[in-house]
Amino acid sequence: MTLHKIIIPTPFAVGDVNSYLLKGDMLTLIDTGPKTPEAWMAIKAGLKEFGAEPGDVEQVVLTHHHPDHAGWVDGFENAKLYGHPYNDLWLRRDQDFFEYHDAFYMERLKEEGVPGDLQFWVKKMKRPLNLMGSRPLDKAINEGDTLPGHPEWEVLETLGHAQSHLSFWNKETHEMIGGDHVIAKVSSNPLIEPPLDPAQGRPKSLLQYNASLSRLLKMPIDVIYSGHGEEVRNINELITSRLAKQHQRAMKALGMIGERNLTVYELTKELFSHAYEKELGLTLSETIGQIDYLQEEGLISERLGDDGIFYYNKV
Ligand SMILES: [Zn+2]
Structure with a gap:
């Protein structure tokens, strides 16, 4: 098994995003950069370093649906696409979901006391679509599954930053591919997004996020390959300090x-x-x-x- 990192530019404030090429029984690309020509060049160059080209990629797997990760999902003509079921609503441009999405944010803005003249923000919440690819998932994966073609990699549902967020943990090598769940330089924003199941009401994203972080403290993890920036190695130290800082922010509020x-x-x-x-x-x-x-x-x-x-x- 080899893991090859591809660094991809984005037009977002977060800077570059990382994709990972995983070679086992299958050639798998984890995350696909934003849908810009610059990102596509970087992906092709990264594959080439590994002696591959887009047509060789057999599977694409998403850590979550945000556009800096889910842009070029439709750029690999021979690849199956896997991810959390929530991705599919966005990738298919599901109209029922989008209607529900707008109604969800409209209700939130109202109960949050946001003035009526700022309701145009509801439309802005769909900005991610501009740089996100469009094709359905071939199969949804979630907690309890292993990565297709890579049975040593377990799938963990790590909600909080996104309602679609998955991390992948190698139980043999204790490596993790962590998407935006754990990033070395910044703490992840606990975005409020409409839930997969509307009956569940507004997700308490920060509480979900803290639970998903705390869960890692109990697992043997030597390294996390992040969606942005360098690998994280001092995992328990970083998570403990993030949780403490979170507490301080709440006390300030x-x-x-x-x-x-x-x-x-x-x-x-x-x-x-x-x-x-x-x-x-x-x-x-x-x-x-x-x-x-x-x-x-x-x-x-x-x-x-x-x-x-x-x-x-x-x-
Ligand atoms: Zn994200």
């Missing part, structure tokens, strides 16, 4: 709430006064993460006003 009754939107404006206008979706997700965390810890309570907006105060 609690201090800001003070003796007031605040909406998610009001708290977002205070926590991210320089960024919230430009990146409303991301900053609301971060704030909701703190709110969910504080509620889980029993430190704040939630009240639904007659205006349909949630208000939070210290208990």
Whole structure:
């Protein structure tokens, strides 16, 4: 088994994204960069270093559906495509899902107290589509499966950053391919996304994320090959410090709430006064993460006003 890293440029703030070519019984590409000509050049160059070309790739596997990972899914004419079932809704441009998606965010903005003139953000939440490939999954994989053609790699469902997120763990070598679950330089944004099963309501993405991170602490993992940047080797140390920093961020939010009754939107404006206008979706997700965390810890309570907006105060 060999693993070959391909570094791919993206037009996003995060910078380059990594794909991994896995050679076992099958030649498998994990993640595919954004759908830009520059990314395609980098993928072809990376394959060439390995003596391969796009037509040789037999399988493409996604860590999650975000466009810097799921761009060129349709660039490999001989490959089967595998990933979490959630990817498929995006990759197929499922119209029912998109209607539900817009209604989901519309409801969220309302209960978060976001003013009506900012509702255009609902459309912006579908921005990922522009650089995402379009073809259905051949087969969904999830927790409990192994990677097709690579039986030593187990599939873990690691939700939090995305509602489609999977990580792959090699039980023999203790290597992990971690997508955006663990990145060396930055903590992953716990994005609020509509859930796979609408009956489940809004995912508490940060709590999901913390649970998915904590789970790794109990596993033998020597190295994580990340979706961005360098490999992570001091895994327990990094995760422990990320969880501690998360706690500190929540305490800062609690201090800001003070003796007031605040909406998610009001708290977002205070926590991210320089960024919230430009990146409303991301900053609301971060704030909701703190709110969910504080509620889980029993430190704040939630009240639904007659205006349909949630208000939070210290208990
Ligand atoms: Zn992502």
